[in-house]
Amino acid sequence: MKYLLLSLPSLATLLVPFYNSTTPRLFGFPFFYWFLIVLIPASSLVTYLVYKGEKR
């Protein structure tokens, strides 16, 4: 379960055909770019949740 959660962000980065698109744009950023940038804090959050789960 822990490893599945941890691998989710990595798996999302592999969905290249899904995010290889200019639209929808966000603050002028094409989708390709903002999707990858948003994925970074999302990955950090997932790791944090796993960390919290382990600590309890």
Add this chain to the structure above:
Amino acid sequence: MIDHLNWMAAGVFIAFFLLVTILGFVAAHWKRGDLNDLNEWGLGGRRFGAWISWFLIGGDIYTAYTVIAVPSVVYAVGAYGFFAVPYTIIIYPLLYATFPRLWAVAHRKNYMTAADYVLGRYGNNWLELAVAFTGIFATMPYIALQLVGMERVIDALGFQGHGIMSHLPLTIAFVILALYTYRSGLRAPAMIAFVKDIMIYIFVLAAIVIVPMKLGGYGAIFDAAGAALAKKAAVSGGKIAAGLLLSPKQMLPFITLAIGSGLALLMYPHSMTGMLSARSGNTIRINAVALPAYSVMLALIALMGYMALAAGVHVTNPQDAVPHLILAVFPDWFVGFCFAAIAIGALVPAAIMSIGAANTFTRNIWKPFIHPAMNSQEEAVLAKLMSLIVKVGALAFILFVPTKFALDLQLLGGMWMAQVFPAVIFGLYTRWFNGWALLAGWATGMVLGTWLAWTPAAWVPVHAIFGSNLTVYNGVTAFVANVLVAAVLSALLPNTALDETRAEDYADLPETAVAK
């Protein structure tokens, strides 16, 4: 030689350089320890808490080369250069899952390098030697690349020289680096990393706010860069795939470069040095959560390639794109600041890399094969000496080998490093693999990957599989072959070699044992 020097920028640059030089020597007195002991010199006494580790590991992974090379590829071809972002998304969950286990066993058994661990786990000297050799071999061009990054900014300051004289500033900087690393060990880059990262964050924040203000916002930057790249692709007659999005043919290379680089990065001796100097496994876990802050910065740095395109920066060598963007948009004093940030960003990883390689040489090549009776003091003396030799080697590389060659070797280096992943990381979970089988797998991966990369004209990072149109990073192809060979042979060979670790060695140490 100095007719075109930007005096204001050069003055600020030199001032910051002097500051970190002083810090580098002062660091010897920080968190006091006996620097004649390899544990203290080479791993900072394994006492670095979450904050120091965050700066140290961040300074280790995000280097001058990152600031120069990643945006240079984005500048040259567009979206393809962005593979560095998925790559950094992959590594931190991997770090979280695996490295606390490695830290725990390394702490209990006093392992200082990946090869130390592999020897303990598989009891196979030759596998240890293979892991050590791979690490040292892959590190040299990596250090050389830090120097390339440093040389790009010294060049952009307006320093012009001919022949060997053109490398004079770089040589001076490097001699200083070599001296304080020799004296202070890992404490020096750990202390300088604070200064370096704060400077880089200031530089990046300024760039991502000020450049779009001058160029009409991010939408305008992407549009202008997209048009410039489309024009470039059209002029080349479709030979160069450049654009804001990946062409269908680039998708698989993009994915596999990210995966392969991810497998390789944590295996480098300097990554091990950074991680094993942490105070506890928990320090590493906290860092796996916090280090992605650097990845956000990396993504923004990558976008500077587009900012350079949109600002109309024209350079023949794409590696000059970021320095010339900085020259185009910032006042001179801030140019000096930014360039100093990049140059210091070369010193930190170069120091850690030379320490990592020196630790590995001492512990895994010299000690077992030449002089088994070494004590920790003798180890420290040899490692200090080796850190000098490694740096002189890297400097010679820059002075005598064209830098184009260094870049190609770096791509090879990543492919090589990925080949020790099975021995190190799989070993944290299972002892099913046989040491000899892992060695055979390693050899298969090294030979296959190097062979795939070789073309008469240059070393290429990707290769079409079985002549199909599926193009894959050599590091991944070689890794798969490596694992297959290791698995098949492990199933056949009896597994009787001594394993000095036990299952409980991989669990976290109790907090009380870690406190000091």
